[in-house]
Amino acid sequence: MKLPQDRTLANVVSLVLCGILAGVVIAAAAFPAVGVSGLTAKSASDSFSDLPAEIKIPPVPQVSILYASNGKTEIARFYDENRRNVKLGDVAPVMRQAIVAAEDNRFYDHQGVDARGIVRAFVRNQSNGQVTQGASTLTQQYVRSILKYGATNSEELRLATEDTAGRKLREMRYAIALEKELSKDQILENYLNITYFGNQGYGIYAASWVYFSKPPSELTLAEAAMIAGMAQNPTQYNPVENKQFGTKPAEDRREYVLNQMVKLKYITQAEADAAKKGDLGLNPKAQAQSCENGNTAYGFFCGWFLDWWKSNPKFGKTRTEREDDLRKGGYKIVSSLDVRMQKAAQQQIDERLDVNSRFATGIVMVEPGTGRVKAMAINRKYGIPKNQGKKTYPYTVNPLLSGSNVSPGYQAGSTFKMFTAVAALEKNIPLSNTIYAQDRYVSQYNGGCKTGPKYCPKNASPTMKGLQTMSSAFGESANTYFIPLEEQVSVKAAVSAAEKLGVEFRASVDVKNKRDAQTDPTAWGSFTLGTAQVSPLDMATAYATIAARGKYCAPLPLNKIADQEGKPLPELSNPTCKQTIPKQVADAAADMARCPVGDNSMVGLSCTHPGGGRTAASVGRVIDRPVAGKTGTTDDNNAAWFVGFTPNLAAAGFLANPDKYLDSVPNTQIPIDATRDALNIALQKLPVKQFIAPTSKLAYGVRVTVPDTTGDSVDSATRKLREAGFEVRLSPTRVSSDIGEGRVARTDPAGGSDSTKGSVVTIVLSNGQPPEPEKPDPSEPGEDPGDQIRDQICSTNPALPMCQTEPGGN
Template sequence: MKLPQDRTLANVVSLVLCGILAGVVIAAAAFPAVGVSGLTAKSASDSFSDLPAEIKIPPVPQVTTLYASDGKTEIARFFDENRRNVKLADVAPVMRQAIVAAEDNRFYEHQGVDARGIVRAFVRNQSNGQVTQGASTLTQQYVRSILKYGATNDEELRLATEDTAGRKLREMRYAIALEKELTKDQILENYLNITFFGNQGYGIYAASYVYFSKPPSQLTLPEAAMIAGMAQNPTQYNPVDNEQFGKKPALDRREYVLNQMVKLKYITQAEADAAKKTDLGLKPKSAPQSCENGNTAYGFFCGWFLDWWKSNPAFGKTRTEREDNLRKGGYKIVSSLDVRMQKAAQQEIDERLDAGSRFATGIVMVEPGTGRVKAMAINRKYGIKKNPGGKTYPYTVNPLLSGSSISPGYQAGSTFKMFTAIAALEKGIPLSNTIYAQDRYVSQYFGPCKTGGNRYCPKNASPTMKGLQTMSSAFGESANTYFLPLEEQVSVKAAVSAAEKAGVEFRASVDLENKADAQTDSTAWGSFTLGTAQVSPLDMATAYATIAARGKYCAPLPLKSIADQDGKQLTELSTPSCKQTIPQQVADAAADMARCPVGDNSMVGISCTHPGGGRTAASVGRVIDRPVAGKTGTTDDNNAAWFVGFTPNLAAAGFLANPDKYLDSVPNTQIPIDATRQAMNTALQKLPVKQFVAPTSKLAYGIRVTVPDTTGDSVEAATNKLRDAGFEVRLSPVRESSEVGEGRVARTDPSGGSDSTKGSVVTIVVSNGEPPAPRTPEPGGDAGDQIRDQICSANPDLPMCQTEGAQPN
């Protein structure tokens, strides 16, 4: 009689195992059906001994957890398999007993393979005419899982999971070898950590939370018996989602495990009976993962972290590989995010604008000298929920705070004057450099002018800014018509370079085109200094943090520490990446200048406003009782509003704009100032008070020399005179009416006879040959001399009041 194929295979497998391990040679004669296999106990034994005795134990996928900087507050989890390994000591003893009772009664007696169990299973299967009982020990089951997780291709995976005698032989050979390398407790611990218990419960730690919302150390007898019963068939015994049979299969299986525990004398019959009477007591807990399902208070930080990880070559060759490593690596990541600072920033945002507004307002905080991002708050909700009425808010996963090619940021307004100032300071133009700020300035740059013509011609926000300004006073008042001619002196190319060295990244296609044009065309992108480029709050906080750190740029970093699944600290991955991109003395001078807008005073006595002018954010200095600096920024028609503030140990950028409609005027330009000021004040409470470093005399005042009077000279002659006196020369693109003949020098800026900084630019204005219309004379060189005389009469020891020969270096 020919046995069915599956029964024949079962007989073959059983006989081979028996012949090898128990010496049951008689079985070959007792069950002649195996003769068709061509296998004998001898040949099977030879094959068995030829198998390798060592098995490489691969790391199994584990959950990566992202924490706040306190190491306790969980932000999000990332995983393919919800697993976190635990020590056997952290598993309740009753759970250890239950899994042995359920899967391998003789676990502590055999040496990896249970010969008696094989014979028993063989006889039982023969009597039933089918495979109804297996004989795999707990060690063999662990080996099977090792081979599956260690498979590097489809063929290895097939060999690890196929139902063949060959697979059984490999498992047995490795199990015997493994028992020589590991203790029983080590094998049991590994088995509990690798086994799938259903419902995203990979390993005992996850299973304990998935079903009972508690750690495995706290499992009770009925809970442990139920979980142990799941190991054999997580689908059939599923107590949470079993539409066909409900909880009955899980209850029946639990009863079986309890009975086995009684047989092994792990528990008494009375204890088993009491456990059987209890309900399953399920307290299922879902296992959400990734940023959109994590702690919503930190969603935008989490989203930026994930993008940072996937962009970092240290974590893999491709973005896909890096994300795969994150989801399988079992890392414990302590992030840079400070819970206290985040709460302070979010509270100030929420008080001023709710999530239902079409406008977005947010704050990013960065630590100077490390680049660690301490807070990312915004009036949006990070998530993929459907928004009402087809709107793009309040739910979104767009990187509104960190920027991307699809969300490049917002026009930053006058905060960009900082980069023109840095470029000027790098050229040796000092903070005291004077330029007469007109009501409206017609520049050399091509662009539309509201008064007509094709030359870019911005005006100031207030007529009070008109007059002779220093770099510091113009920054304090935000005088546009000072920084346009200053930009002409240093070039847009140099200002763009300064921004990039500080940490600004240009992402918008129009900005990238303008940047390319400015590399070779001196008339391109004149609006750069007034902040028409789109940038992210993270960029601006990072850039001003570079200044706060005395010119040391640190790449934005979301990590405080990171450890692998074995607890090894990977310090090289969490170490700040910093480099000196701006000279320290230049950054010091820029920081001194930036004290002017917020109500602080220059450390070297330079006035922060010109007569009649006012600071743009004086409230910041009144509230924050320590050295502080910063800059406000608004755009034409108030399409965006900004404030970027900093101390030596904290930088913060706040903004207000409509992310979907850049030409939408914001409701209140004061919001970024107020929110950022208050958030910084709270965040700084537990940080030490640190002082800025005073600028050098050379970058504060330079060397003062007299500008030659060139009125009426030819352009060539005037140029030679000015260069001989130590100035650089620029020719104004606009000619003016004058008493002198056409083509001759009508005037210079600064004017002839006034003092200016050696090495700075003097602009020659040429006559158009027409007589000037009668008008009230504007203050020029004489007014400048009067301002300087007034300062020097009160402060005769200031460097700017010394002659060239006595001027300190």
């Protein structure tokens, strides 16, 4: 409570400070060593009067905290100064009293400058010949901190911190002005939040935690007195870091503060004596910062979040500015990471592969339609401890799940067939498009093969040989269907489809291959078989785009974010999405992707051809809702993948050696099983959603009759087939036939059958040798394979137009 005589005295001080004595008394009181020879009464008065009366209060650095999506589970902290502002009402009353007793026992009596304190300091300093008492009020100390934090260059910082009379004059001038703008409680609150209390405790909230592991509202009298004592000299009195004298200086300082509190009648002598007993009761809690020191269960997500933040122009012009903003901005960041889904994914990983394995296996989950990343799990530990024996595991901070130029990802195998299929669907090539899948296919692409210089991949199993549709070939993962399909649409178009869905090519060899494929139709034929290196985040995002009906959403680690005042900043956390492929194309691609996992096509297309089998049928048996996906393995099993999705969640799992890409993985089933079971658990609390059936146009296209070209020359047969609307390929292998050498022995599909307009018809020439009698091969095309496919379709979809008329027509 302010007393009348003190208010009067304070008003007199304000007048005196504007007068002739101000500079002389202040300088002599605070800086006797400097003297007053260079500071005349008039110059002091003039400089004081010339100072501006208003001071701009800058925001002080505060810690930004990253939480999981529940807003409670802390993932990591980011800061330059470990500070978190609190309201005065959230500070224990004894703490407020202790700081006043320690630093300014007349705080509630003066108006920014304490005249009595100045005179007392003047007398003591002059008698001692040195500064033993500074006479700064709590308000002046706050002003000094404001000027320091508000400095924008080295000169302003020097003026704010130098030991000169000029600095004292500025502080007093601003202190008087500040007390007219802010209440005492506002000043005290700001002082407690800005002051450094040692041991990385910037502000009372952090100080309370770094010394006693509790919020400031719970501080006891003894604890408050000790912390208040830190303000004068946070190095000398620091009980945690004082190597020379230990806790003795802090204990002595605590006793001084308690005695001051008794004098001010804040506490009784008995209360003070009780608080002096015993040790300091320290219970320090480390306030670790950044991802490698945060919650290890979420380390790889945190590392990706930090890289995402530093790459986002919303937070500054440069990566340095953006990181500085994070470390000073005091943001409350609620991330997209779902604790339940993360736990499910990590559990499946841990059950299948040890952290000390040289192989890495991991799962990334993404929400379609928002791009929010729900989980990032891997059998590695995020951190910087040194690994034994020059190993790169289990500890690492490499972005093994999100990718970078240093860690570009892993070859994704047949999961890339999705991109060729999307490119085909964009060109209106339907799911029923038929191609005869050979055991080995000699392509137009460069690459070399035992039979010549052209790239000639084969299938994983002979059972895949035969007439395949896009849906059945995807279900069985028939390489020799997708290579000719890639020839039909071009590698350039397939690469474009991958990028539109969310794939980023980081490896230098892939960047070169992509560039070559833009102009060379014979380049990068292996693209559709997944020889590019990509991250699990890329693949989860790409398949999430399919699940979201062609709407690509940039991967997002945030649910919401608020500034240090608690104001929401939705513009920083809203998804960034755009329609990159038509909805109908995505619907058709999703229907096709039901085939590998055991679901059935929504429009009755067969998911396998006669004799074939699905690559991940167990997924559909375990996940009791509409689901889709694709497996992927590379040559020699150097990597294994599974990407699965529903309309509301996508997950990508992989297995590879990040340090040795040619190392064969121990079990290609691991990504299928781990991703399937993690996805099944994650989906349990999500609503069941249905896929959208593809349009008839993209499911079946236009069915026309394949012309019979048996016995024709290549030119004549090619002309007839193209006039009927088919793409034409010439088989490099000739067959025995009663037809003359070099003439058409047959076509695949056969002449007279019906097939999709725009699909590929392969011409097979005769070698002139009569055929040897042999038993029928059920994997070879029958008499009318097109009719067989038509009959399969019409058996489940009799209402389709193609089922109401004879084969053929437009």
